[in-house]
Amino acid sequence: xxxxxxxxxxxxxxxxxxxxxxxxxxxxxxxxxxxxxxxxxxxxxxxxxxxxxxxxxxxxxxxxxxxxxxxxxxxxxxxxxxxxxxxxxxxxxxxxxxxxxxxxxxxxxxxxxxxxxxxxxxxxxxxxxxxxxxxxxxxxxxxxxxxxxxxxxxxxxxxxxxxxxxxxxxxxxxxxxxxxxxxxxxxxxxxxxxxxxxxxxxxxxxxxxxxxxxxxxxxxxxxxxxxxxxxxxxxxxxxxxxxxxxx
Amino acid sequence: xxxxxxxxxxxxxxxxxxxxxxxxxxxxxxxxxxxxxxxxxxxxxxxxxxxxxxxxxxxxxxxxxxxxxxxxxxxxxxxxxxxxxxxxxxxxxxxxxxxxxxxxxxxxxxxxxxxxxxxxxxxxxxxxxxxxxxxxxxxxxxxxxxxxxxxxxxxxxxxxxxxxxxxxxxxxxxxxxxxxxxxxxxxxxxxxxxxxxxxxxxxxxxxxxxxxxxxxxxxxxxxxxxxxxxxxxxxxxxxxxxxxxxxxxxxxxxxxxxxxxxxxxxxxxxxxxxxxxxxxxxxxxxxxxxxxxxxxxxxxxxxxxxxxxxxxxxxxxxxxxxxxxxxxxxxxxxxxxxxxxxxxxxxxxxxxxxxxxxx
Ligand code: SF4
Numbered sequence: 001x002x003x004x005x006x007x008x009x010x011x012x013x014x015x016x017x018x019x020x021x022x023x024x025x026x027x028x029x030x031x032x033x034x035x036x037x038x039x040x041x042x043x044x045x046x047x048x049x050x051x052x053x054x055x056x057x058x059x060x061x062x063x064x065x066x067x068x069x070x071x072x073x074x075x076x077x078x079x080x081x082x083x084x085x086x087x088x089x090x091x092x093x094x095x096x097x098x099x100x101x102x103x104x105x106x107x108x109x110x111x112x113x114x115x116x117x118x119x120x121x122x123x124x125x126x127x128x129x130x131x132x133x134x135x136x137x138x139x140x141x142x143x144x145x146x147x148x149x150x151x152x153x154x155x156x157x158x159x160x161x162x163x164x165x166x167x168x169x170x171x172x173x174x175x176x177x178x179x180x181x182x183x184x185x186x187x188x189x190x191x192x193x194x195x196x197x198x199x200x201x202x203x204x205x206x207x208x209x210x211x212x213x214x215x216x217x218x219x220x221x222x223x224x225x226x227x228x229x230x231x232x233x234x235x236x237x238x239x240x241x242x243x244x245x246x247x
Numbered sequence: 248x249x250x251x252x253x254x255x256x257x258x259x260x261x262x263x264x265x266x267x268x269x270x271x272x273x274x275x276x277x278x279x280x281x282x283x284x285x286x287x288x289x290x291x292x293x294x295x296x297x298x299x300x301x302x303x304x305x306x307x308x309x310x311x312x313x314x315x316x317x318x319x320x321x322x323x324x325x326x327x328x329x330x331x332x333x334x335x336x337x338x339x340x341x342x343x344x345x346x347x348x349x350x351x352x353x354x355x356x357x358x359x360x361x362x363x364x365x366x367x368x369x370x371x372x373x374x375x376x377x378x379x380x381x382x383x384x385x386x387x388x389x390x391x392x393x394x395x396x397x398x399x400x401x402x403x404x405x406x407x408x409x410x411x412x413x414x415x416x417x418x419x420x421x422x423x424x425x426x427x428x429x430x431x432x433x434x435x436x437x438x439x440x441x442x443x444x445x446x447x448x449x450x451x452x453x454x455x456x457x458x459x460x461x462x463x464x465x466x467x468x469x470x471x472x473x474x475x476x477x478x479x480x481x482x483x484x485x486x487x488x489x490x491x492x493x494x495x496x497x498x499x500x501x502x503x504x505x506x507x508x509x510x511x512x513x514x515x516x517x518x519x520x521x522x523x524x525x526x527x528x529x530x531x532x533x534x535x536x537x538x539x540x541x542x543x544x545x546x547x548x549x550x551x552x553x554x555x556x557x558x559x560x561x562x563x564x565x566x567x568x569x570x571x572x573x574x575x576x577x578x579x580x581x582x583x584x585x586x587x588x589x590x591x592x593x594x595x596x597x598x599x600x601x602x603x604x605x606x
Pocket of ligand 1: 018019020022023024025053123127128213214215216217
């Protein structure tokens with residue numbers, strides 16, 4: 001008899017990803033679909049995709065999905081969750097979406113303790129628009145709008161949004177993980193599971209920040225991109241549980 | 248329930264919204280409409296299924312409404328002119344994603360921060376869509392306390408029926424005025440037609456997507472035409488105007504909202520002087536009741552448009568008349584409220600200048 005060792009998760013549509021080879025979005029999508037299936041919440045989960053490379057997330061997740069304008073994921077998710085408190089609601093946002101144009105919406109959703117889950121994909125640049133500087137771009141990192149690399153005096157320093165959010169009373173659980181190695185991918189899945197469980201228990205705002213490779217805009221091979229996350233990105237954005245009120 | 252209640256305009260909108268089944272309100276306070284979010288906070292707290300959120304910004308408020316609408320709620324936000332500018336992003340997304348919502352604009356003097364006095368400076372913004380892209384917003388223009396209640400009910404009905412954002416365009420005068428109102432009975436939410444497009448979890452049905460991104464130009468074109476067909480249907484079905492003393496009129500004033508009430512006072516004075524003047528008051532600003540004006544042009548050769556701005560609706564009157572009659576304009580922008588006497592003088596001077604007293 002054949003034994004199935006790998007299959008498409010129940011809540012992924014049969015559609016090939018449009019993401020670049022080596023992009024972290026594909027891995028994160030799969031992890032989320034697995035978690036949704038394992039927790040048995042696929043029929044009551046509503047996702048809010050962002051503007052950015054992941055805008056087409058609704059073409060991949062086989063659950064109800066409602067698009068938010070750029071940066072407004074937490075506000076849209078708030079409206080859905082308050083209307084249907086028994087459903088599981090997540091927003092999926094990139095670093096530019098959440099930490100620049102949508103900073104206010106995110107901080108206040110956390111501060112209100114909205115019982116939603118935010119998946120924050122940090123690839124330290126604006127991917128879809130071609131690699132401009134994001135608020136999370138590292139110092140000296142090249143981008144299409146930081147000639148010579150990000151300069152502290154000219155461009156400011158990378159913003160620690162997750163640490164900022166942890167200061168709000170309403171944030172229950174915030175962890176930063178990465179998807180650049182098998183070990184980190186496993187940890188990421190654990191963190192996503194925990195975040196959803198916190199929402200299912202009605203405890204409040206949960207967020208997982210995931211350091212994710214963007215080989216295209218980093219102009220690196222996928223393998224080098226994964227290595228660069230360990231060597232550089234995680235030095236600025238250390239992988240750790242930033243806040244956990246459930247302990 | 249037919250008990251007359253004396254209430255402030257902003258609160259009338261709030262009470263009527265609750266009775267229309269509004270269960271989600273998010274807003275950011277701005278003068279002259281602060282009484283509305285304040286009212287909603289109390290009213291929603293008294294409902295077991297009501298949500299009030301004092302949002303951190305106008306952007307957050309309209310996007311919370313977007314989410315609530317996706318989830319099936321009758322949802323509302325409100326603001327005044329500068330705040331409505333900020334909401335335009337969300338209104339464009341609502342229109343594009345075909346989501347119902349009610350937005351109240353209690354207009355104040357502008358542009359910029361302007362002032363907090365009553366104005367009609369946002370007519371273009373309201374009726375031309377306001378935000379980016381090829382869309383329209385239904386715009387209802389109440390003039391009386393009772394109409395604030397009736398049109399608020401209608402706003403929610405139209406929003407659901409056409410799956411599109413509806414704006415109630417009031418002004419600071421209307422928001423503050425106390426008038427007696429009889430409210431319609433509360434809607435029974437369970438009796439409303441169920442919405443088969445909402446996001447409430449894909450249980451025993453295929454998953455749904457609500458979005459406005461359509462990358463293929465051909466598909467985007469088709470979506471635009473689909474919206475256009477809907478707007479055409481709306482234009483044919485709900486355009487509405489009130490007429491007053493127009494039967495024998497030689498001159499018809501076209502005015503809406505507070506300006507129409509001032510014009511009514513002026514018309515009464517003009518009638519006392521023997522001038523045959525009437526009023527046409529658009530109740531829907533979009534769709535504009537152009538046909539009512541066009542039909543009137545068979546008998547009326549002179550229209551005087553009076554607005555509390557430098558001339559915005561006058562363009563729609565001219566477009567409706569297509570040169571059949573003369574269009575005159577009188578306006579006071581910036582929050583200045585004309586008196587009926589002032590408008591009476593404008594009427595009589597125009598009347599005699601155009602020799603309308605002669606047969
Ligand atoms: S540009 Fe970067 S983030 Fe976007 S799909 Fe490609 S690799 Fe992924």
